[in-house]
Amino acid sequence: MIESLFVLSPTGKVIIEKHWHELIPRRVVDYFNDQVSKAMSAGEDVTREDVLPIISTPKYQLINVYRDGLTYLSPVTKEVDPMMVFEFLHRIPDILQEYFGQVSETVIKENFVTVYQLLEEMIDDGFPLTTEPNALKEIVPAPNILNQVVAAVGAATSVSTRKMPHGMSNLPWRKAGVKYSSNEIFFDIVEEIDAIVDSTGKAVSCEAHGNIQTNSRLSGMPDLTLSFVNPRLVDDCSFHPSVRFNKWESDKVLTFVPPDGHFRLMSYRVNMPSQQNLPVQVKPSINVGANGAKFDITVSLRNTDNKPLEGVVLTLPLHKSTTTLTAQCNMGQYMFDPVGKVLRWDIGKIVPRERAPVLSGSFGFGSTSSEAAANAGYNIGVEFLINGHSLSGLKVDVLKLINESYKPYKGVRTMTKAGRYQVRA
Numbered sequence: 001m002i003e004s005l006f007v008l009s010p011t012g013k014v015i016i017e018k019h020w021h022e023l024i025p026r027r028v029v030d031y032f033n034d035q036v037s038k039a040m041s042a043g044e045d046v047t048r049e050d051v052l053p054i055i056s057t058p059k060y061q062l063i064n065v066y067r068d069g070l071t072y073l074s075p076v077t078k079e080v081d082p083m084m085v086f087e088f089l090h091r092i093p094d095i096l097q098e099y100f101g102q103v104s105e106t107v108i109k110e111n112f113v114t115v116y117q118l119l120e121e122m123i124d125d126g127f128p129l130t131t132e133p134n135a136l137k138e139i140v141p142a143p144n145i146l147n148q149v150v151a152a153v154g155a156a157t158s159v160s161t162r163k164m165p166h167g168m169s170n171l172p173w174r175k176a177g178v179k180y181s182s183n184e185i186f187f188d189i190v191e192e193i194d195a196i197v198d199s200t201g202k203a204v205s206c207e208a209h210g211n212i213q214t215n216s217r218l219s220g221m222p223d224l225t226l227s228f229v230n231p232r233l234v235d236d237c238s239f240h241p242s243v244r245f246n247k248w249e250s251d252k253v254l255t256f257v258p259p260d261g262h263f264r265l266m267s268y269r270v271n272m273p274s275q276q277n278l279p280v281q282v283k284p285s286i287n288v289g290a291n292g293a294k295f296d297i298t299v300s301l302r303n304t305d306n307k308p309l310e311g312v313v314l315t316l317p318l319h320k321s322t323t324t325l326t327a328q329c330n331m332g333q334y335m336f337d338p339v340g341k342v343l344r345w346d347i348g349k350i351v352p353r354e355r356a357p358v359l360s361g362s363f364g365f366g367s368t369s370s371e372a373a374a375n376a377g378y379n380i381g382v383e384f385l386i387n388g389h390s391l392s393g394l395k396v397d398v399l400k401l402i403n404e405s406y407k408p409y410k411g412v413r414t415m416t417k418a419g420r421y422q423v424r425a
Contacts (some may be wrong), residue, residue, distance in 0.1 A: 001080055001126035002088060005119065007239075008071040009105045012036070015070070016108060018119050020126045024060070028075050032062050054082060064091040068103050084128070091131050095122070098133045098262070099142055114143050132173040132241075134259050171221075173242055173259040179219045183400070184409040185258070185381045187265070188213040189224075191391050192273075192419035193279070199424055201281055208270040208391050209419065210234070216258040223403045225252040226265075229395040234268040270392040279304045279386060279416065280350075282314070284425035286378055292364035295425075297380070299357045301350060312347040314425075315381040318363060327361025334359060378425040385417035 004024045007016035010135050012033040032055060048066055055062040060075040063085045072089040076082075095118060096103045100111060117140045121130050130136055191210040197203055231252035239245060240263055242256040248251065253298055255265065283298040297316075301309060312332075318325075318341045325336045325343060332347035372388045398408045 001029070001076075001078055002074055002085055002123060002128070003077060003126055004075055005089075005092075006071075006073040006075075007092075007108065008033075008073060010069045014103055016112075016115060016119075018116070020123055021214065024075050024347065028057065028060055028062065029073065031057055032073060036236060053086070057309075063089065067093045070103065070105065070108075088122075088128050088131070092119075092122070093126075095131070095133060095136065111143050114140065121396065130172070132259065133261070133263075134175045135172045138175065141279075145214075157303050169258055171242070172262075173240070174221070174257060175260050178260050180217050182409070183218050183222075183406050184411065185218055185397055186215045186411040187413070188215075189390055189396070189412070189414040191270075191394075191414075191416045192421040193391055193416065193421060195278060195421050197282070197421075197423045199284065201283065203272075203278060204424075206272045206278065208272060208416075209392075210268045210270065210392060210394065211264055212266040213262070214265040215262050216260060218260075218401075218404070218408055219406070220404045221257060222408070223257050223400075224255065225400040225402075227397045227399075228252070229248060229397045230393060233392050233394055234270055236269040238267045240265050255375075268394075270390070270394075277391065278302055279389075279391065280309060280312075280382065280384060282382060282423045284378075284380055284423060286425045292362055294362045295327075296360040297345070297358070299347065299350065299354055303364050303391075304352065304386055305389050306352050307386050308352065309350040309386060310348075310385045311383060312350055312357075313383040314345040314347070314359075315383075316343040316345075316378060317341065317381075318343060318378070319365065319376045321366040322363050323366050325361065327359060327362040329357065329359040330355065331357040379425055380423040382421040382423060383416060383418050384421075387415050388413070389416050390414040392417040 001021075003019065003021045005016065005018045006014055008029065009015050010028070014029055016024075035055050036048070036051050036239060040048065048318055051064070051066070053064060055064070060077055062084055063074045063076055065072045065086065067090070070093070072092055074085050074089060076085065078281070093103050096108070096115065099114065099118070100107050117134060121139050123129060123138060130139070189206045189210060189212055193206070193208045195203055195206040235250070239248070240256070240259075243256060243265070244255045247253060247255045256265070281300045281302045283300075284295070285297070286293055286295045297314065299312065299314070320341055322341050325338075325341070327334055329345065332345060334343065334345045336343050343357050350357060396412045399408070401408055
């Protein structure tokens with residue numbers, strides 16, 4: 001049971017407050033903000049994303065999700081499945097993005113009326129009820145100029161802008177009577193690689209998390225069957241409610257009646273025990289002395305199917321006692337933040353069979369902390385993306401359609417990008 005919801009700004013201020021049962025006092029938000037501040041001050045590398053998703057208090061369990069700078073907080077007092085709460089908290093920003101295009105403190109404040117109407121429809125007596133965008137749009141109209149004017153003059157409390165649905169579909173995720181002149185469906189296979197690589201180039205841990213994002217523009221009530229070339233590569237799958245799970249379990253194919261528009265068809269995980277699967281190799285060399293250090297970082301491609309790496313950025317947090325830094329690179333440009341003590345190397349694009357990017361230089365320590373700085377560890381964060389490449393090797397094979405007479409156009413794109421990719425120097 002979900003009893004209350006608080007949506008917090010980046011500064012921890014309450015933007016949205018909604019209670020479905022008893023009123024939970026706002027002092028739980030103050031307690032939560034204190035715990036977040038303590039967690040973030042515990043270490044130099046701790047960010048807001050590293051804060052525990054469940055924080056215990058003497059009376060509540062504070063389940064929280066951090067998305068796009070905003071925190072979605074649900075204090076729970078009774079025994080409840082936490083995964084249900086997490087799924088609902090993630091669904092809220094997904095729905096808001098579907099309605100408003102982006103989610104921020106300003107956007108929420110400009111659309112208070114619509115946001116509260118959505119929360120009223122999404123939860124019934126503390127349990128998730130309607131969470132599919134297509135069904136919600138039949139009940140709560142998307143914001144337009146008229147809605148904004150009504151909300152601005154304060155008339156929303158006395159005049160309802162809700163339109164009751166007509167001819168709703170039997171499937172909660174799909175609208176009835178959908179028609180397109182050109183029937184097409186697009187699949188985007190997006191994989192993020194999380195890896196920790198030691199100084200010798202060996203992968204300490206490595207796994208890929210994938211999503212199949214879908215944009216359906218099909219008329220009528222299409223029933224689709226999607227098969228893959230190598231479906232047994234994936235593990236720990238989760239699916240959109242439209243997918244018939246039994247069919248996947250028996251035949252490893254996806255059969256579903258798709259929602260209209262954008263939705264996530266499938267999420268999965270892939271274990272990659274061999275470091276040979278890593279698409280990029282970073283070779284760092286940092287020689288630390290009493291008063292400073294010399295460093296040399298080389299980047300090379302490894303397993304990209306001759307695809308270039310784009311948006312390559314390396315980030316090296318230095319010790320807080322670092323005072324000076326000088327460097328030079330043969331590709332891209334670097335920047336040293338003297339306040340945050342972070343070296344950022346923006347390489348850009350790396351093309352196969354071209355020269356390897358190299359960054360070399362030195363940095364100095366303050367005399368008062370030179371010993372601590374000399375014994376500190378250094379970890380390099382790596383960002384990149386590879387268009388047209390699936391790290392796991394998952395490929396779409398055949399798409400079949402029944403219940404409709406037309407033949408849809410199928411488009412498939414793949415992309416691999418870095419998630420939490422760290423190289424120990």
